[in-house]
Amino acid sequence: MAKVLVIADIKQGVLKGSTTELLSKAKAIGAETAVVAIGSNIESLIPDLVNAGSDTQYIADDSGLELFSAGPYASCVVDAAKQFGANLIWFGFSESGKAVAPRVAAQLDAACATEITDVMLEGDQVEVTRPAIANKVMQRVKVNTEQLVAVVRAGAFEATEGITGTENVVKLSPPAPDLKAVIKELLSDASGEIDLADADIVISVGRGAKDQAGVDLVRELANDLDAGFGSSRAMVDGGFMAHNKQVGQTGKIVAPSLYMAIGISGAIQHLAGMSGSQVILAVNKDTEAPIFNVADYGIVGDLFEVVPVLREEIKKIRG
């Protein structure tokens, strides 16, 4: 029987939905499930970890784990994987997951696959699918090792309604700190804004918005809708938006039910981050903009005219 170890996705002390999605998939393929949670002061999350669908909870709770550090985090995952006898080790999509997964794989002599969209089991044979070449193709990858370490693409797996697990807590001993890569400081960009990964609606602004006033105009629309507020790289490079707001191949991968691309051309690297959205609305003044090739609804027009009307009309509907 397959044994899946899921790495809990904890941000600012909160367990993220991707953890439930991964555990749901694990149960759906008939696997035994465990979760490993790493951080400081996280014991209070145990009920959430159980409710997310895990049957064993490995907890690495130590003040030394407050700030992310890939080396110690990898040690915790390897420790849990060995104790559990995991053959599938899954990270949700995050920068820390992308940094830790290859380390864990190297330490376990296991295969590593990032951005996976599916897992197929046949007897002992494991295969995964994943996009490559900026999403232009998909690959089917055969795993030749007994263990697979994978980073799951955002939105790939769905949470099962009513899933739950059983409590069986195993405390891990704190890992040694990485003395050769010392984290000095975290310049937090916790802005109080909605995390793009959690948002049901994401609205992104591009170079078409030109300047701060344009960005603020689109931000208002996002605020009206309680939407996540994202950006193309052009506006991050221009200093108008924080790095963690970038949607795309080098930024966040999002798959909301509605994505609005406002003044974004639709470069392949941007599409790679949002083309999994359920419904896409594009606003662009250039009727030939490539974003219209992926948009379900396209408004050809000047965003400075369109966005105020969008706000008004949406207010009418939502009351």
Next chain:
Amino acid sequence: MKILTTIKKVVDVELNIHVENGAIVEEGLQYVLNAWDENAVEASVQFKENNNAETTLVSIGGGEDNTKIIRRGFAMGIENGIQIDDPVLAEADSSVTAKVLQKVFEAGNYDLVISGKQAQDTDSGQTGIILAEYLGLPCVSNVIAIEVIDDQHIQVSRLGDAGTEIVELELPAVVTVSDSINEPRLPQMRGLMMAKKKKIDVMDLAALGTSHDEVGGATPTSEVVEFMKSKTRKAGQKYEGDAAEITAQVVDLLANEAKVL
């Protein structure tokens, strides 16, 4: 300080890519220097200019296109070039690639490896990190800034989940860089001319002092068995005309047809 920069030849992602019978159709493809490796080259050349570092690039691969990307690295300012050209490495996965890079590193006594955070063909983002594990070296990925502290230490900024992480690294170390770290320079004409004359140190695995078996080439941890077309979205309806009118119409559709508002 001695810097090793890893560079890879990748298919040009701006071109159309076709899949037939489980494989990518080679015809019409063009190859370029991986975008993130361009950032790695730029970062290395800045080390040369600002800190007198000695720069060497390494690329595993063969053929004319591979020579071209190495020459591009030279033209941007890298001093030395190593090419590992061995047909048995054609299907190498990240782990095999990292083992070969490990051999290159060990032969050269480097202080710092700078890799791209990801290759545009695999979109995998593993090789540099796995290399660091094999070498037992500290590593920071997704780096957006590097500063030299002294001969033995650098400070890097990394884009993490909660913000920008400032990390002090003891050398030797491995970093993988994001495209946000710099704006790669365009090679100048003079640089391109000089780059043509530079010697590339071409080696096969035997010359590197290793073998296909030793780098795990015969037993890859995973293999791509098939390429498939990715699901493409269909273009929907475009609305043109009076901004207020079409916007109201689309909002109505979002609410009542798509039911996402």
